[in-house]
Amino acid sequence: MPEAEPGQPGDIAVGSDGMVELRLSKFLALYDGDFGDDFLLITSERVRRSIRLVADIPQPVHEMKWTGPESRAPFVEQLREWRARERKASVLWIAEDLFEHLLDEDGAGVKLGAISYNSSEFTPLSLSQYLRIIAGTDYESELAVEGKMLSLMDDAEALVLATPALGTRCVFQHHEAEHWFSFHGPLRYGDQTVLPTGEISTLADGPGAYDRNSRLPIDGEIVIKGSPIIHRGDRSITAEHTADTYTRLAPIEDLPVVAHVRNGYIHDFTAPIPEAKRLRDTFRALVEAEPRYRKIHEFGFGTHPGCADRLRSNFHPNERWPGIHIGLGLGGYTPFHIDLALTEVEVLLDSAEAGMVPLYQTLGLRR
Template structure:
């Protein structure tokens, strides 16, 4: 693989430069990455995350206050650092532990992150939250399947999250950036009784699945088996029947979708916690493409007008956490105008959301 040359100033999600840019990797990461200081950055500090060490501990102990930090640690599940550990630093984490990533895939996401326009993402996020905040109810539709689900986002305790745009000191963000979401509770803490109570109707799953696991390598074979069992969804749709944020049934839309529907139904029966629609996600990264594999960073994929995705389960509370990309779906306001997705329209708005929370799966 040829060397990958990236300049720190190419990574726009960090915003204004810091004197020190820190790259944290594991011993297993041996890809030919050359990270060069950009304008305003005087040095690049490279650290290795030792086996058994927590990311937050290494940052607090070894990274200067105010530095920018990028963590690329294949095979390691990284818990979000505590607020006191991160301090005024900015942290971006490539999710490279909960799903298997090859060196080539990591290089691809590093390159796409360097091409991502963080300022544009910030404008897209502002427009999204403004439109959502102006609308009493939202609707998720799949025109090809004719399914429709209504989401009353003012019902229950919804938490809005932003993993996109330019970071502020103390922020944590996924890498590459580009995801907005609403969860039934704080994103990193699974609450089995929490629900997106205002979500009712039918949702179509048709797109790439993602199956995250937690730290136990022994879960790897079952993770891969589950991913392969769900891959018919790439081309064959199933319908989820939702009541008050909970999946009440799964119906294949075609005969070819029946195996994936059966696998989903078995999962919901074996562990009813997966029935909770834990997260409605919205990928807005229009630079990256979908990697045709079980690949966590696929969650930021935004096509050209944004992509709806669904999240079930949160590790380690559940053995796996599942995400489903739904590129045919659209998110509409109460007047039928598209906020995001296949029928996107343009308009402005404003709404409060959390930008400092870490991603639930790294």
């Protein structure tokens, strides 16, 4: 377990009894300084057994057990009851299940943050790391970073993705990308967010859609080395299959593979060093078994300094690290959505006036 980042609460940890303290007052900033009239904690059984709840806020604190899709109806009914009484609520959802967003009308007057263990095994250690990151986030700083990043990217003609040590270069004509999304700042009423925050991303298609022929304008060679984050496509995909897929791709923590990309489509993988040949073959087998993984469906920019020390596990916050990730596939269309956090790629702003400017260094985010 890495040390907490500077400025993060150091007392969110696993105690000698294996319990994680959840002190609600530490999460006030996440909820924009206002919990509303009621606070609702929703947990699955094993998660709840690992939490020592400290309800040190003035609002009434309610709890609900989550057992799966059948728990959605009573959850929505509780929110409707509060809304009928003109009461606003904040919700923290932590469960070993797939988080499914509420309909807009059901989420009105609600701030909802979710930690999903749908794709990775729940452990008290991983939950304590989640809570450190979330409680230690400077949400106003996040919004400032987002504004500066968007301004820099707006002024740049293109983004260049380079790995000088391996002689690779790739160009992303980001102005041609159409579907942009932001996960920054505190929760406001009507918001529903999978935590932690700290990402800007663009998709080849609109929300929830997948067209095998659509493309992000990315051309060149990209070095895949860093962290794989494997998201189960739906509940029919087993935990064992998910863990096996992560294990097969986990060697990118230590070894590089080069993806050869034309117009957002991966035509081949090569091994820049002899030790990476087996990993290259793993990626080739992946796209041969499911050709839809050849398409780069997502290009994401992580901005959270608290996620800089990535865990060597299938840990969702790894994709929020201060750097880029690419996403292959989409749940419902492929068995997994596979995010690859790319730690060996330098992101450069290609500007006619300033030349090549390093994006993350300019933002002041640690690499």
